[in-house]
Amino acid sequence: KNQVEQSPQSLIILEGKNCTLQCNYTVSPFSNLRWYKQDTGRGPVSLTIMTFSENTKSNGRYTATLDADTKQSSLHITASQLSDSASYICVVRHASGTYKYIFGTGTRLKVLA
């Protein structure tokens, strides 16, 4: 069964600290993996995309990694800011159906001052 699992479910950190969010998937065949940020009451916005051949990709203070062999991805946030408080959703695109996306349940991050 194609699934995407994220951990932790929720996380609270102090402003300025780093954190790492995890995503494990069983989607096969795999096309790409995206991390989305969803602010409360807003729609998700793409942060980064990882394809099969990519191991690491950065977008400002966000760094995503991908291990296609173990089917794991992580999103590392450096020097967290209050505005990082949001849900982070891992989304895997299925290769056999170009419009098939499998969504994780998200990690809810709270950054405290």
Next chain:
Amino acid sequence: GAGVSQSPSNKVTEKGKDVELRCDPISGHTALYWYRQSLGQGLEFLIYFQGNSAPDKSGLPSDRFSAERTGGSVSTLTIQRTQQEDSAVYLCASSPQARAKTTGELFFGEGSRLTVL
């Protein structure tokens, strides 16, 4: 438009009433998706439109749910005889196209929060 526009942003209705949710995708985007987001759940696929092709309705949870897309642009999701379990945020997303060699980024609207009393 500049982004995906959804309306209404909030809808409170009584059980048994019909509701219509509207989505105006980014101009030029041929692919349009409806998802349902319930508390603590991942986004649940409802329906997919691509250009003039027949939509993929495989995610619609019951025959009370229907959607249409007129003129390849605006889409309406209709829920008939609403039930309390229909309460959720309904998200619409569009993308330029859904071909294998594209990155497939989804551009989401702000969502329509439906509450069925």
